[in-house]
Amino acid sequence: MNGKFLMDGPADARMTILLAHGAGAPMDSASMSAAAGALAASGFRVARFEFGYMAARRTSGDRRPPPRAETLQQEYRDAVSALGATGPLVIGGKSMGGRVGSMVADDLFAAGRIAGLLCLGYPFHPPGKPQQLRTAHLADLVTPTLICQGTRDEFGTCEEVKGYSLSEKIELLWLEDGDHDLKPRKTVSGFSAADHLRTMAAAVVNWTDRLGG
Numbered sequence: 001m002n003g004k005f006l007m008d009g010p011a012d013a014r015m016t017i018l019l020a021h022g023a024g025a026p027m028d029s030a031s032m033s034a035a036a037g038a039l040a041a042s043g044f045r046v047a048r049f050e051f052g053y054m055a056a057r058r059t060s061g062d063r064r065p066p067p068r069a070e071t072l073q074q075e076y077r078d079a080v081s082a083l084g085a086t087g088p089l090v091i092g093g094k095s096m097g098g099r100v101g102s103m104v105a106d107d108l109f110a111a112g113r114i115a116g117l118l119c120l121g122y123p124f125h126p127p128g129k130p131q132q133l134r135t136a137h138l139a140d141l142v143t144p145t146l147i148c149q150g151t152r153d154e155f156g157t158c159e160e161v162k163g164y165s166l167s168e169k170i171e172l173l174w175l176e177d178g179d180h181d182l183k184p185r186k187t188v189s190g191f192s193a194a195d196h197l198r199t200m201a202a203a204v205v206n207w208t209d210r211l212g213g
Contacts, residue, residue, distance in 0.1 A: 004055075005083060006048040009040030015208055016045040016085040017118060020076060020097025023066045026054050031181040032094055035120055038197040042205050049079045051100075069134075072100045080108060090208065092118035095155065095180065098147075099123055099134060105143040115211050116144040118204060121180045124156030124164065133164070141167040146207045148200045150178020173203045 006027055017039055021027045027048040036046040051072050056062055080091060091114050092101045098119030105117045125132050145167070151158040151174050158174050175182050175196045177189035182200060184191045 004049055004079075006036075008036045008046040008048075009044050011045065013043055013045035013087075015088045015090060015115070016047060016083070017090045017092070017204075018047045018049070018080065018083055018085070019118075019120075020079070020093035020100060021048070021050060021054060022093075022095035022097055022121075023069075025094075026050060026057070034193070034197055035094065035182075035200070038201040039204060042201040044204070044208075047083055047085075049083075051075050066096070069096050069100050070103065073104050076100050076104050077108070080104075080113060088115040088208075088211070090114065090116045090118050090211075092120070094120045095123050102141065102143075102145070103137065105145070106141060109143040114143070116146070116208065117141075119145065119147045120200070121149060121153055121182060122147045122156060124161060127154040130160055135164050135166065138170060139165045139167060141169055143169060144207075144211055145170040146173065146204065147171070148173045148175065148182065148203065150175050150180065150182050150184070150196075152177055153180045155180055171207065173200065175199060 021032055027050045032048060036048055039046050052075060053066055091105060092098045099122065101117055102119065105114065108114045124135055147170060149156060149172060176191060177184035178196055182196050183193045184196060186192050
């Protein structure tokens with residue numbers, strides 16, 4: 001642990017990726033750790049952080065529902081400032097963490113503070129409520145964005161997302177039979193979770209190369 005951040009990957013990496021966690025699991029969850037490990041193995045410096053409500057759970061045991069994503073924007077901006085990355089920085093995260101990152105990305109991109117946005121399992125809508133879309137701000141997003149999504153993600157399947165109005169700055173990587181953690185059913189897809197994480201990391205390398213970072 002480095003202060004409030006959990007760090008992976010080489011300290012002299014050409015690019016840093018800052019990841020926030022999802023609504024219900026901490027920054028050191030199995031899913032977050034696996035994703036960070038795959039990205040670090042591909043040469044990125046990966047920093048993970050927790051929003052205050054999640055950090056408080058470690059000491060208080062408080063299991064109240066997480067706050068609304070909209071209320072966490074300043075905490076995300078504060079994390080960017082506290083990290084103080086000296087080279088190119090991509091922000092994002094898992095599920096809600098990526099959603100909050102997407103809410104602050106354009107201001108940070110316009111200020112030259114970030115190079116892009118990476119979302120791992122974007123929560124396009126709550127499970128079972130496809131009419132409650134969380135996509136309005138994504139239609140006009142100007143920050144270069146990569147969303148890595150499982151085709152059977154209950155927060156937004158491949159078939160559902162095809163019908164959404166998304167900015168041309170958003171690229172989508174679809175992982176066959178992946179769930180919200182990008183995990184496939186091997187007997188169905190022929191892929192393992194490790195396969196999909198390697199594919200994700202390779203796609204991030206390709207994408208960031210095109211960002212010019």
